[in-house]
Amino acid sequence: MKTTKRVFGVYAAWDYARETEDLNKQSDKGWHLMKGGLFSNTFKKNDSLRYRYQLDYNTNIEDMGRYIETFREQGWEYVNSTWNGWHYFRKLYDPSLPAAEYEIYNDSESLREMQGRWKRAAIGLLVVLSINAIMQAVLLFRHFRLPNLLLLIALVFEGIVIAKGAHDMRTEKRADGHKRGINLMPLFLGILAVILGLAVVLLFME
Numbered sequence: 001m002k003t004t005k006r007v008f009g010v011y012a013a014w015d016y017a018r019e020t021e022d023l024n025k026q027s028d029k030g031w032h033l034m035k036g037g038l039f040s041n042t043f044k045k046n047d048s049l050r051y052r053y054q055l056d057y058n059t060n061i062e063d064m065g066r067y068i069e070t071f072r073e074q075g076w077e078y079v080n081s082t083w084n085g086w087h088y089f090r091k092l093y094d095p096s097l098p099a100a101e102y103e104i105y106n107d108s109e110s111l112r113e114m115q116g117r118w119k120r121a122a123i124g125l126l127v128v129l130s131i132n133a134i135m136q137a138v139l140l141f142r143h144f145r146l147p148n149l150l151l152l153i154a155l156v157f158e159g160i161v162i163a164k165g166a167h168d169m170r171t172e173k174r175a176d177g178h179k180r181g182i183n184l185m186p187l188f189l190g191i192l193a194v195i196l197g198l199a200v201v202l203l204f205m206e
Contacts, residue, residue, distance in 0.1 A: 001045075005031065008040045013118050014084075016055045023053040027093070035080050036088040050093040057118050059085035060139035076104070083122070083161035122166040129159045 011019040023033055023041070027050055031043035036055075054076070068078045071089055079088035091102055097194070105114060120130070130181045136152040 003045045004034070004042065006040050006042050010039060012161075012165050013057070013122070016057070018092075019052045023090075024051075027051045027053070027090075033079055033088060033090065036082065036083065036086070038082055051090040051091045052090065052093045053079075054104040055101070056087045056089065056104060057085055058087060058113055059117065059121065065164050071104075085117075119166050122162050125172055126159055126162055129162070133159065 009019075009022070023036075026033070026041075026043055030045055030047040032046055032049060032051055033041055033053065034044045035042040044179075053058070056071075058067070067087075071078060075091050076089040077091065079090055081087045089104065133152055133155040136148050136155060139148050140152060
């Protein structure tokens with residue numbers, strides 16, 4: 001019987017509550033996170049344990065040891081971190097305890113602080129996308145080329161999705177993990193890949 005498995009999935013930063021929910025469901029089935037990643041999570045089988053998971057976004061940690069210790073003092077076990085600033089934590093699950101016991105952000109100030117960190121990262125990315133979009137628009141104005149038009153569409157599309165995500169992350173329905181709709185991130189990446197793929201093909205055909 002297989003004791004480890006890898007589950008592939010794509011989660012937007014503003015849908016972090018969806019990922020924690022999926023991790024909790026895996027744990028309820030006896031699969032517990034060994035390593036969280038950007039596009040896949042690795043699990044190990046153990047039917048004797050149940051965990052509840054949470055993610056923290058922080059790209060400005062001066063003392064990683066102290067950072068992990070702060071969560072450990074609150075009962076959270078550190079799992080791993082991703083290169084882009086997401087940190088995975090878990091706590092043994094006791095169904096007799098209230099749901100608030102398994103929330104890292106149990107006060108609005110802490111939640112706003114985490115959302116603010118991601119919002120600043122999103123704004124930085126939007127600035128880079130905007131500069132690139134302006135450059136593509138200038139090239140199109142000087143000389144129309146279909147690949148440049150497709151690249152411009154891709155940049156604008158990506159900017160709209162990130163801007164909407166940053167806005168959604170501030171709302172309670174996103175932050176507390178409730179009332180979430182369908183995960184559109186795979187569809188977004190698929191459309192983006194098609195647009196960029198067409199642009200690359202056309203570039204090579206010229």
